[in-house]
Amino acid sequence: MKVSGFTIIRNAIKYDYPIVEAITSILPLCDEFVVALGNSDDDTAELIHKINSPKIRIINTVWDDSLREGGRTFALETDKAFQAISPDSDWAFYIQADEAVHEKYYGEIRHAMEKYKDDLSVDGLLFKYKHFYGSYDYVGESWRWYRREIRVVRNNPSIFSYRDAQGFRKKPNDKLKVKLIDAFIYHYGWVKNPRLMLAKQTNFSRFYINDQQIEEQVVQSGEFDYSSVDSLELFQDTHPEVLHIRIAKKNWKFDHDISVKNYSFKEKIKRLVCFLTGYRLGEYKNYKII
Numbered sequence: 001m002k003v004s005g006f007t008i009i010r011n012a013i014k015y016d017y018p019i020v021e022a023i024t025s026i027l028p029l030c031d032e033f034v035v036a037l038g039n040s041d042d043d044t045a046e047l048i049h050k051i052n053s054p055k056i057r058i059i060n061t062v063w064d065d066s067l068r069e070g071g072r073t074f075a076l077e078t079d080k081a082f083q084a085i086s087p088d089s090d091w092a093f094y095i096q097a098d099e100a101v102h103e104k105y106y107g108e109i110r111h112a113m114e115k116y117k118d119d120l121s122v123d124g125l126l127f128k129y130k131h132f133y134g135s136y137d138y139v140g141e142s143w144r145w146y147r148r149e150i151r152v153v154r155n156n157p158s159i160f161s162y163r164d165a166q167g168f169r170k171k172p173n174d175k176l177k178v179k180l181i182d183a184f185i186y187h188y189g190w191v192k193n194p195r196l197m198l199a200k201q202t203n204f205s206r207f208y209i210n211d212q213q214i215e216e217q218v219v220q221s222g223e224f225d226y227s228s229v230d231s232l233e234l235f236q237d238t239h240p241e242v243l244h245i246r247i248a249k250k251n252w253k254f255d256h257d258i259s260v261k262n263y264s265f266k267e268k269i270k271r272l273v274c275f276l277t278g279y280r281l282g283e284y285k286n287y288k289i290i
Helices: 019-029 044-049 071-083 105-115 194-205 211-217 241-248 263-275
Strands: 005-008 034-039 058-063 090-092 124-133 134-141 149-153 159-162 169-171 177-190 232-234
Touching: 005 019, 005 071, 005 159, 019 034, 019 044, 019 241, 034 044, 034 071, 044 058, 058 071, 071 090, 071 159, 105 124, 105 149, 105 177, 124 263, 149 169, 194 211
Parallel strands: 005 034, 005 090, 034 058, 124 177
Antiparallel strands: 090 149, 124 134, 124 149, 134 232, 159 169
């Protein structure tokens, strides 16, 4: 069995993406790793080279900054990375620049890849998610966070990155048939120094909306306001080992009263329906579990 990892990155230092941790968190599961390195304004290229692994292969890309339709640029860049993996790989493991996998899940992930390698009815593997928010001590508890997404896909040229690269589909536009596995992706996209978080969000928005909308919608207070979150819970487990140094260097403080639950009216109705029926009404599912 051969496994290729792949990711995209641009301006990792400028916007404080844990890209090194993301890559190294799944590198032990991969035989090669393709990094689509976008045109950056900082030393991201040097950062990737310093990982110093013979598994890593860099392809240089140029992002289309004029495309501002639903984050489509992210999917186009992801496809470039996916299409650059070795043709003889069985699986492709996608990791985003603000995600990581805990080493305790390696066995489960490898077992699933081996189990379904020759079962062509399985297009990919579906992971559970933990979304960290504000600091490394809290995870999102409300249902506005997606709870599952595809991160391992079969090396099939008909598979492509969907919308803003959150997940994948198969041509012409079919949902992938996947197996849900007992492993989590840890998402750290909402864990940054508040000033860097605002800068990252402002830049991120440029791939979705125009400059006028950014001025109207993105907070211009100088730093991101974490206090408006609806519901969090304490994280009482361990983080991936590759994150330990970054966590130890954290230079801001965030505390939240986890007893406060500011659910929207819509979410309250959904939770009631789920309590009565066991079904999550209106949950986004860009996949078919088989």
